[in-house]
Amino acid sequence: MTNLQLFLSIGIPTLAVLAGFLMNNARMGSVETGLGARIASLDAKIDRVEANLSARFDRVETRLTAIEGDLRQFYRDLGAHEADIANLKSQRRA
Numbered sequence: 001m002t003n004l005q006l007f008l009s010i011g012i013p014t015l016a017v018l019a020g021f022l023m024n025n026a027r028m029g030s031v032e033t034g035l036g037a038r039i040a041s042l043d044a045k046i047d048r049v050e051a052n053l054s055a056r057f058d059r060v061e062t063r064l065t066a067i068e069g070d071l072r073q074f075y076r077d078l079g080a081h082e083a084d085i086a087n088l089k090s091q092r093r094a
Contacts, residue, residue: 001009
């Protein structure tokens with residue numbers, strides 16, 4: 001085997017492998033760019049959903065606070081009414 005044949009038998013496959021690496025590298029760059037855009041889109045969607053849920057939870061919390069205030073007032077009134085009923089019963093017995 002001559003030197004030229006040796007160089008060709010080693011050089012051509014090596015060049016083919018290098019070309020394959022370069023092509024795969026270029027493809028990986030385009031895949032990475034596409035994935036980056038999709039991830040950014042998903043991040044934006046997650047941010048919108050998070051803001052929506054946060055607003056909804058704030059409204060629910062406001063409603064629950066109002067209901068809690070109403071229940072406190074109801075129990076205050078109930079206690080007053082029970083005291084009035086107890087007074088009426090004691091006056092009736094006397």
